[in-house]
Amino acid sequence: MAAAGLGPGEAAAAAHALSLPAEAFGNDPRVELAWAMKAHQHAEIYFNLISSVDPKFLNLTKVDDQIYSDFRATFRDLRVDVLDPEELKSEPAKEKWRPFCLRFQGLVEDFNYGTLLRLDCRGGYTEDNSIFATRIQFFAIEIARNREGWNSAVYSRARPPAAQEVVSG
DSSP, rough: OOOOOHHHHHHHHHHHHHHGEEEEOSOHHHHHHHHHHHHHHHHHHHHHHHSSSSSGGGOOSSSSHHHHHHHHHHHOOOOOOOOOHHHHHHHHHHHHHHHHHTTTTTTTTTTOOEEEEEBBBTTSSSSEEEEEEEEEHHHHHHHHHHHHHHHHHHHHHHHHOOOOOOOOO
């Protein structure tokens, strides 16, 4: 990643910039790159986590139970295995997501920060399989995927095949 080439002063400036609300910036390409790098790093860490730990045992936040129950009460029929971007980005969807997200302000740190979300939970974070979402949308959908067993495919695929007994004779 390009962040490795930053000096201490540049890294401190980037960290400070990332702590400011989005409204403080226009379309500064340096800030957009820093946000994209942070989102990509988060995505890599999460994918490695669900590849190495059975997702059904994961807790992503201190309030996973509340996030999941509120999510399923609000979005009862939303498919989480393969997401339709319109269910996140269309105007009617935004009107439904906004109050849900705001319920977690103060409960989930950086609840409205941008992050990457996989569209198809069986795949990785590729350009075609990723969408930007808020952090609370990421948590809600990934907690549902974990609890409902959808992310088990990633974990199972990452496991080495069981050692086969060698029969000598």
